[in-house]
Amino acid sequence: MKYLxxxxxxxxxxxxxxxxxxxxxxxxxxxxxxxxxxxxxxxxQHREYVPGDDPKFLDWKVYARKDRFFIxxxxxxxxxxAYFLVDCSGSMGFSNKFDYACHxxxxxxxxxxxxxxxxxxxxxxxxxxSFLPPRDHFSALERxxxxxxxxxxxxxxxxxxxxxxxxxxxxxxxLLIIFSDLLGDVSSIQAVLKACRAQGHSLMLLHxxxxxxxxxxxxxxxxxxxxxxxxxxxxxxxxxxxxxREEFDRYLKxxxxxxxxxxxSYQVFYTDLxxxxxxxxxxxxx
Amino acid sequence: xSFLNPAALWFLPLSLFPLLLHLLSLRRARKVLFSDLxxxxxxxxxxxxxxxxxxxxxxxxxxxLIFFIVxxxxxxxxxxxxxxxxxSQPEEQGLDLVLLVDVSYSMDYYSRGKSRLERVAAxxxxxxxxxxxxxxxxxxxxxxxxxxxxxxxxxxxxxxSVFARKASIVYRPTDYRVALDSAYELLxxxxxxxxxxxxxxxxxxAGAKTLGKNLKEQISFYDPAVxxxxxxxxxxxxxxxAHQVQAAAQPEKARIAAELRYRGRGKRSxxxxxxxxxxxxxxxxxxxxxxxxxxxxxxxxxxxxNEAYFAGKxxxxxxxxxxxxxxxxxxxxxxxxxxxxxxxxxxSGYFLKQVLxxxxxxxxxxxxxxxxxxxxxxxxxxQGYRGVLWINHPGPSDSAAAKLKDFVRKGGGLWVILGGQAxxxxxxxxxxxxxxxxxxxxxxxxxDGMEPSPESLPxxxxxxxxxxxxxxxxxxxxxxxxxxxxxQSKVLFHHLSRLPLQxxxxxxxxxxxxxxxxxxxxxxxxxxKPVFASWLHWSLGLLTERDFEEGLSxxxxxxxxxxxxxEEEVPDSIEVRTPxxxxxxxxxxxxxxxxxxxxxxxxxxxxxxxYAVNLDVGSMESDLTFAQALPWSLLREEYFxxxxxxFVYGKEVRGAFMALGFLLILAEMWLSKAxxxxx
Numbered sequence: 001m002k003y004l005x006x007x008x009x010x011x012x013x014x015x016x017x018x019x020x021x022x023x024x025x026x027x028x029x030x031x032x033x034x035x036x037x038x039x040x041x042x043x044x045q046h047r048e049y050v051p052g053d054d055p056k057f058l059d060w061k062v063y064a065r066k067d068r069f070f071i072x073x074x075x076x077x078x079x080x081x082a083y084f085l086v087d088c089s090g091s092m093g094f095s096n097k098f099d100y101a102c103h104x105x106x107x108x109x110x111x112x113x114x115x116x117x118x119x120x121x122x123x124x125x126x127x128x129x130s131f132l133p134p135r136d137h138f139s140a141l142e143r144x145x146x147x148x149x150x151x152x153x154x155x156x157x158x159x160x161x162x163x164x165x166x167x168x169x170x171x172x173x174x175l176l177i178i179f180s181d182l183l184g185d186v187s188s189i190q191a192v193l194k195a196c197r198a199q200g201h202s203l204m205l206l207h208x209x210x211x212x213x214x215x216x217x218x219x220x221x222x223x224x225x226x227x228x229x230x231x232x233x234x235x236x237x238x239x240x241x242x243x244x245r246e247e248f249d250r251y252l253k254x255x256x257x258x259x260x261x262x263x264x265s266y267q268v269f270y271t272d273l274x275x276x277x278x279x280x281x282x283x284x285x286x
Numbered sequence: 287x288s289f290l291n292p293a294a295l296w297f298l299p300l301s302l303f304p305l306l307l308h309l310l311s312l313r314r315a316r317k318v319l320f321s322d323l324x325x326x327x328x329x330x331x332x333x334x335x336x337x338x339x340x341x342x343x344x345x346x347x348x349x350x351l352i353f354f355i356v357x358x359x360x361x362x363x364x365x366x367x368x369x370x371x372x373x374s375q376p377e378e379q380g381l382d383l384v385l386l387v388d389v390s391y392s393m394d395y396y397s398r399g400k401s402r403l404e405r406v407a408a409x410x411x412x413x414x415x416x417x418x419x420x421x422x423x424x425x426x427x428x429x430x431x432x433x434x435x436x437x438x439x440x441x442x443x444x445x446x447s448v449f450a451r452k453a454s455i456v457y458r459p460t461d462y463r464v465a466l467d468s469a470y471e472l473l474x475x476x477x478x479x480x481x482x483x484x485x486x487x488x489x490x491x492a493g494a495k496t497l498g499k500n501l502k503e504q505i506s507f508y509d510p511a512v513x514x515x516x517x518x519x520x521x522x523x524x525x526x527x528a529h530q531v532q533a534a535a536q537p538e539k540a541r542i543a544a545e546l547r548y549r550g551r552g553k554r555s556x557x558x559x560x561x562x563x564x565x566x567x568x569x570x571x572x573x574x575x576x577x578x579x580x581x582x583x584x585x586x587x588x589x590x591x592n593e594a595y596f597a598g599k600x601x602x603x604x605x606x607x608x609x610x611x612x613x614x615x616x617x618x619x620x621x622x623x624x625x626x627x628x629x630x631x632x633x634s635g636y637f638l639k640q641v642l643x644x645x646x647x648x649x650x651x652x653x654x655x656x657x658x659x660x661x662x663x664x665x666x667x668x669q670g671y672r673g674v675l676w677i678n679h680p681g682p683s684d685s686a687a688a689k690l691k692d693f694v695r696k697g698g699g700l701w702v703i704l705g706g707q708a709x710x711x712x713x714x715x716x717x718x719x720x721x722x723x724x725x726x727x728x729x730x731x732x733x734d735g736m737e738p739s740p741e742s743l744p745x746x747x748x749x750x751x752x753x754x755x756x757x758x759x760x761x762x763x764x765x766x767x768x769x770x771x772x773x774q775s776k777v778l779f780h781h782l783s784r785l786p787l788q789x790x791x792x793x794x795x796x797x798x799x800x801x802x803x804x805x806x807x808x809x810x811x812x813x814x815k816p817v818f819a820s821w822l823h824w825s826l827g828l829l830t831e832r833d834f835e836e837g838l839s840x841x842x843x844x845x846x847x848x849x850x851x852x853e854e855e856v857p858d859s860i861e862v863r864t865p866x867x868x869x870x871x872x873x874x875x876x877x878x879x880x881x882x883x884x885x886x887x888x889x890x891x892x893x894x895x896x897y898a899v900n901l902d903v904g905s906m907e908s909d910l911t912f913a914q915a916l917p918w919s920l921l922r923e924e925y926f927x928x929x930x931x932x933f934v935y936g937k938e939v940r941g942a943f944m945a946l947g948f949l950l951i952l953a954e955m956w957l958s959k960a961x962x963x964x965x
Contacts, residue, residue: 090321091321091322097321181321183322213321220311220316221314221316222315222318223317224320224323224326225317225318225319226321226323228321228322233323233326235326236341239340239341240326240329240330243328243329246329247325247332
């Protein structure tokens with residue numbers, strides 16, 4: 001596989017994905033706690049008895065105290081459906097951002113599959129470019145690698161719109177892991193992600209950036225051409241450096257505050273750091 | 287502006303190189319694929335005006351940097367006062383320069399250890415050394431006349447320098463006009479395009495008195511194309527000098543009056559002294575005020591009886607300009623004037639006799655008086671008498687009146703003091719000679735006091751008193767003849783009731799004075815008052831016209847002429863002793879011998895007669911105050927050669943251009959740094 005070789009797998013030995021406070025809705029009983037109330041050893045809550053309930057779940061101790069019937073409910077443990085939503089717009093083609101996102105996706109997919117959960121993939125730009133339904137078999141990795149290899153970052157981005165379309169295709173509450181450079185309207189992205197949260201999805205947002213985008217190390221007269229829409233801008237790069245950096249820093253702060261405020265696990269990944277190192281630190285905090 | 291190395295200006299278009307590069311760079315921007323231009327566009331919109339300004343400033347700084355460096359290498363010259371045509375003349379054509387060296391005595395002013403003349407001589411020498419081979423120069427020494435000339439314009443600067451070094455002070459005043467006339471006349475014969483006159487003088491206002499604003503009208507060969515420059519002195523001079531000394535001497539007593547002047551800031555403490563021959567005879571400490579005359583009076587008694595002349599010097603302690611601190615005087619020792627007092631009644635001249643017999647130290651014995659009864663007047667010859675006092679007399683007879691009038695016409699003085707005996711009728715014969723007429727009878731008055739007319743103040747050079755020293759209002763008058771003073775006569779004293787008391791007028795060559803009262807105590811107590819002696823001497827001085835003797839005073843350059851009287855034996859030659867001790871023999875032509883080399887102040891003795899030769903103080907050469915407006919540009923003494931070269935050839939401003947270039951390098955570095963400064 002192009003994006004996951006044995007060396008990469010060896011780096012993932014000590015990593016584990018364990019999203020907290022996350023309701024999982026799957027058809028198999030697994031290791032992850034689910035919002036669905038069912039039969040397991042994990043007590044969830046008491047509920048008033050209604051006719052039809054199995055009397056074996058009646059809590060007699062509560063009846064003795066309150067003289068009313070209450071049923072004991074337990075959290076059902078289900079398996080995890082994780083969707084990797086990877087931005088393949090033109091801007092992700094800058095430097096090695098897309099490859100970096102692919103490496104991260106494959107590594108995380110491996111970890112999820114290793115835990116017995118299912119992984120799916122959605123590549124998006126302005127819409128959904130490619131969609132792979134979740135599977136809990138390691139063959140899913142090969143399908144993902146093929147999809148990544150065949151993808152060519154080219155078009156414009158509409159992160160908000162694409163996510164919305166992707167979420168429509170996901171019926172169950174799942175773990176959505178989004179890889180994008182988020183070059184778009186942050187407020188619209190935030191709105192979509194909030195809606196996802198409301199639907200019960202768990203979200204991880206991995207902001208992929210290249211250090212060149214942050215440092216803007218250009219000098220002299222430069223004709224810049226956008227990788228998304230092909231528009232051009234000619235300027236004296238050194239004279240714009242300060243203003244550009246100012247704008248970029250403002251944007252990063254805005255992203256950080258907006259997504260963290262929405263309860264989304266958000267992390268900026270710079271492509272100059274090894275992906276396994278960045279992933280390790282992210283998972284340790286998530 | 288002109289350039290010493292104009293060939294370098296060919297590189298001046300290089301200064302457009304940065305602009306060209308900038309324009310080219312706009313077309314040659316490298317293409318870079320970037321993820322998205324969203325932030326870049328925002329930054330571009332925000333920074334566009336500032337960045338463009340900065341960009342163009344940088345281009346401008348680079349262009350100017352090259353411009354100033356190239357211009358600096360072309361050695362630019364800045365004009366300093368000289369017209370552009372002058373600076374732009376090619377150096378090969380050379381310069382014709384006339385140096386006017388002021389050798390008047392004010393150039394002997396010492397400051398910073400050197401006299402002004404020494405300082406200008408050094409400037410002249412340095413300037414001559416600095417001249418180029420194609421230049422020509424000539425030197426004039428001048429005071430109020432041309433004192434010396436090195437000859438026609440020439441390029442033998444060594445010879446001209448030797449001549450310039452010979453400059454020495456002459457005791458004459460300055461007149462710039464004379465010098466400028468000569469300089470312009472000399473330059474008018476030159477065909478060179480560059481001509482200049484350098485006035486090496488002290489720039490004192492006294493020398494510029496004859497210079498008006500328009501030189502063209504005053505200088506015969508005036509040429510506006512000739513550059514005119516002078517020296518700017520840093521130190522403002524201060525000077526005190528003896529402006530005038532008057533001396534009068536009699537066998538018993540001599541009197542010296544010295545007028546001292548001072549120009550400077552603040553008061554100056556100094557001392558004044560007078561010397562008789564080589565002996566210090568009097569000294570006073572005094573404080574001089576700027577711009578005011580100060581009179582100092584000495585008296586000396588006990589002159590040697592056989593001395594015919596009273597000669598010496600008086601003046602101030604030496605200051606920076608010592609030439610004018612001494613003033614020499616010479617005066618014949620004169621005998622007292624003889625007066626004749628004709629008494630109407632015996633004893634009428636009692637008080638006069640008492641006063642003239644007094645030997646008071648503050649009153650010299652100026653007069654000897656003979657007292658005579660009026661009956662003997664007609665038989666007495668008046669030769670030898672300087673004045674006649676006609677006291678308390680009823681009136682002269684016809685022959686006496688004619689005799690008196692004849693005496694006065696020939697230069698004698700007549701003083702009529704009226705009294706109880708006097709009557710208008712008695713004096714009718716003399717009225718035409720008197721300054722006033724009077725009635726038959728006197729007026730009786732009970733009012734006391736007399737006051738002088740405004741013009742009757744005692745001359746401070748002669749008298750040590752003023753009328754305020756006496757209580758004139760306490761002089762009593764009982765009877766006064768009301769004088770009818772003639773228009774051409776002058777009233778000397780009034781009674782407080784405004785009646786004239788004393789009047790004088792000129793009659794023929796002499797003077798006639800009248801006193802409207804009497805010296806008898808029953809008429810007035812003036813003879814008993816302290817003022818009497820002073821008033822009497824002052825009145826007799828007016829009557830006999832005995833003011834200070836002029837003495838034997840000459841100005842520098844005026845000849846000492848010894849004339850022999852008819853009864854004197856005339857030698858073939860006389861010996862003249864100059865102030866520096868030289869003895870010269872001067873031949874006598876006719877009955878006089880003239881010595882013309884009175885070049886320095888001092889006493890010149892010609893056959894035993896001292897002649898005091900002094901500076902021409904009337905020229906105010908000693909007043910060293912700078913002239914307010916001079917027709918020449920002033921060049922600083924400290925940087926004379928530098929200023930001169932700047933003045934004539936323009937000032938080279940390569941350093942300034944290079945400094946500007948350096949500043950622009952700094953500006954370029956700053957602007958470039960601002961572009962690449964990391965956040």
